[in-house]
Amino acid sequence: MSISRQSVEQIVQGVGGKENISAVTHCITRLRFALKDESKVDKEKLESIDLVKGSFSTNGQFQVVVGQGTVDKVYKILVELTGHTESSKEDVKEAASKNMNVLQRMVKVLADIFIPIVPAIVMAGLLMGINNVLTGPGIFYEGKSVVDLHPQWKDIADMINLMANTAFTFLPALIGWSAMKKFGGSPLLGIVLGLMLVHPDLLNAWGYGEALKKGEVPTWNLFGFEIEKIGYQGQVLPVLFSAYVLAKAEIFLRKRVPDSIQLLVVAPVALLLTGFLAFIVIGPVTFAIGNMITQAFVTVFDQFAAVGGLLYGGLYAVLVMTGMHHTFLAVDLQLISSAGGTFLWPILALSNIAQGSAALAVGFASRDEKMKGLSFPSAISAFLGVTEPAMFAVNLRYRYPFVMGLIGSALAGMVIMILGVKASSIGVGGIPGFLSIFPQNWAAFFLGMGIVLLIPFALTFIYTKIKAGKSK
Incomplete structure (x- = not known):
């Protein structure tokens, strides 16, 4: 893809000009700016640029979604235009930390500690899911597990369980x-x-x-x-x-x-x-x-299961926007260790699916070919546990798809909390997330999954069509 210098210049002007940039780096899909004054950002101008698929501010950084395979080319031109030297992610984090309050800095510390170990924990969760499939009674046979009826699989399940438990032990x-x-x-x-x-x-x-x-x-x-x-x-x-x-x-x-x-x-x-x-x-x-802390969470969610599920389901995607969702990883791990399972993580998995469902509806309902091309891959990404493209590039751009996703997630969170759904581990926070759920809770979790697939999609699709009809 050919990148014009003019488009990159427009991005620089959209974030307040080169004099407003303290440092800049990039990840797989986004430019990450540490800005001196975020109030100088012109979001409307930014998001009118064909190259830009969305923008948002989090943890003291202003991030511009450009897209995989394009962002590195844009970054090289941007460095030439602004005269900045190429910065590492740590340089930008350090510069951005000056814009954070005390709470944001505490959340950032937790995020910086836990994010690097997430792949190991997710890997362990997926392996534990395979073990659950082999040892869980009633999945394939009434009242019996695979290893009960096929003893030759028992030692294989034991080995998988050992591998899965290593990261948690x-x-x-x-x-x-x-x-x-x-x-x-x-x-x-x-x-x-x-x-x-x-x-x-x-x-x-x-x-x-x-x-x-x-x-x-x-x-x-x-x-x-x-x-x-x-x-x-x-x-x-x-x-x-x-x-x-x-x-x-x-x-x-x-x-x-x-x-x-x-x-x-x-x-x-x-x-x-x-x-x-x-x-x-x-x-x-x-x-x-x-x-x-564990007992407090367990008591509150036991006594007020419906309200707890409704609130956590409705607010989780908002926590992702602020970066505060990272603090709940520690709570999940503590619940798994002390209570034998976490009731929070299943809601996370459904929240991701809800945002993907809303983004998918935008793709089907929109007449904008650019938005269609962005919505479909973003939705697939969310269904597989990575919600940022769907949330920031699609749903938050129009706002109402994000809200529809929150509604679906809140309702599903309430339902699965009432039904007592728990995860034995942390896994992939999307459709594959069922592998981390205790097998006896699968039916209830799939009910919640049905809610977050249907309700955000239907609400977003209908609202988009009504809005399009009024604009004629």
């Missing part, structure tokens, strides 16, 4: 690695810290409740102080706070210890101090806080 190691990168420490030390918190010599966190009832929780005796000897499998908060302490301790020591003995001093001392703090203070306190 050693989740603290994944978080430790990512958190140390974010906090400026050595990622390798983060892995060691995470593995230390799930060491086989410790009481498994999933057996803690039963051991507590029986009075069999093992302890260390440190000069008369009894410290519970428990691990933190599947836990989020203990390793998150411990990694912060470890990173700061490492940075502190590196600045003060001579280079010649850093290898002998920095890592051992930092890990020793953090280890003691993790098992004596950080772990027990954050473990209790994590369980309280």
Whole structure:
């Protein structure tokens, strides 16, 4: 595709001119700007450019959707026109952080930690879904599972289950690695810290409740102080706070210890101090806080299931717009660890489908060939779990498809919460998401899926036709 310099110049003018750009980079489909003043952006002018498929602001960045295969060419011309050097994503994030408030910065920290480990968690969720298909009773045979009637599949299911559980069992190691990168420490030390918190010599966190009832929780005796000897499998908060302490301790020591003995001093001392703090203070306190958060969510959604599902379903896509949806990944992981499953993630999966359904309706109802060409692939992307093209390039451009998607998602969220749908893991947040749902909940989840496929599509299609009729 040939890119005209004039179109790129129009984009520069649309974001307030080159003097308004602090830094700019790009991802697979979007230009990412860190702007000095977003009030200078002319969205109407921007979205009238043929090259532009949508624009939005999130996490201190102003993003312009250009399209895969085109964005890198546009970016090269843009760099030439503005005189900016090519920036990395980290450069733009750093520049954009100056435009964020305290809450946005906290959300950004969580996002930067959890996004890199999402592929591993999704992979584990898909494998767990395959295991569910093999071991879930009543899916293919009445009251029986595949492994019940075909024992030759049992060991295969066991192996798949082991592969699936690895990412969740050693989740603290994944978080430790990512958190140390974010906090400026050595990622390798983060892995060691995470593995230390799930060491086989410790009481498994999933057996803690039963051991507590029986009075069999093992302890260390440190000069008369009894410290519970428990691990933190599947836990989020203990390793998150411990990694912060470890990173700061490492940075502190590196600045003060001579280079010649850093290898002998920095890592051992930092890990020793953090280890003691993790098992004596950080772990027990954050473990209790994590369980309280889990219990609070479970209680609220148990007592007010319909309202909780309606609100979360209706607001999830709004959270995606602000970037705050990343904070709920930690809640999902905590629910899976402490409650044996999450009731929030199924709503996420349906919300993605709802936005895709609304975008699909725009494609069928619109007479604009450009919009048709954008709507169909965007809808498919949303059905497979990636909603940004559908939301920002189609639904939010016209607003009403986005609202119709929210309505469908809210109704579906209410229905599946009333029916008690839960996911055993986090998977692909779209149509393939059923693999992460407990098999006994599949019928209810498919009912919710039917709602988000039909209602947003019908409402958007009808509204588009009515609107088109009035404009004649």
